[in-house]
Amino acid sequence: MNTRILLPSIALLIFGLVSIASMQQNKNAKSINQKNMTTEQVKQLSVGEWVSIAPEVRPSLSKNVDGSMKPFYLTRDFTYSADGKFILQMINSADAYGKIPLAKIVLRGHTVWQGEHPIAPGAQKIDYIVNP
Numbered sequence: 001m002n003t004r005i006l007l008p009s010i011a012l013l014i015f016g017l018v019s020i021a022s023m024q025q026n027k028n029a030k031s032i033n034q035k036n037m038t039t040e041q042v043k044q045l046s047v048g049e050w051v052s053i054a055p056e057v058r059p060s061l062s063k064n065v066d067g068s069m070k071p072f073y074l075t076r077d078f079t080y081s082a083d084g085k086f087i088l089q090m091i092n093s094a095d096a097y098g099k100i101p102l103a104k105i106v107l108r109g110h111t112v113w114q115g116e117h118p119i120a121p122g123a124q125k126i127d128y129i130v131n132p
Contacts (some may be wrong), residue, residue, distance in 0.1 A: 011082045024105045039113055042124050055098040073098060086128065 037045075055073035062070040073093040080086045088107045094100040107130050114125035 035128075039115060039124060043084075043113065044082075046080050047056070049077070049083050051075075051077045055093055055096060072102070075120075084113075085109070086111060 052075040055075050057071045058074050059069040060072045062072075063072050066094075073096055075091050075098055077089040078086065079088075086107075086109060088105075090105045091098070091101050092103045092105075094102050108132040110126060112127040112129060114127060117123040117125040118126070
């Protein structure tokens with residue numbers, strides 16, 4: 001049984017990574033208009049591995065003495081394969097340098113591409129399905 005979960009952070013990450021990958025692959029091919037890429041072209045550009053270059057600062061439910069949100073730090077390692085499968089590894093750390101890991105989460109699953117996003121022209125709508 002597959003478990004469908006909403007992963008807006010992953011979707012945003014993938015959208016950004018696909019944009020970066022397409023810019024890198026097309027930097028010498030100025031004639032290619034990225035807004036006109038097909039779903040298959042976006043899928044091909046998405047294949048690969050992306051690793052955080054530094055920990056992200058994220059809000060937590062814990063609060064500091066003054067009532068402000070206590071941050072936690074997150075790094076990601078995302079791999080997407082040509083057959084539509086993905087692995088996302090996230091490590092939460094207690095420090096801004098990522099030297100004191102607190103928790104590791106690994107999600108494995110597959111994608112279902114839904115086509116062009118209705119409110120973001122040029123973007124693709126994708127369901128990330130985590131396999132148990």
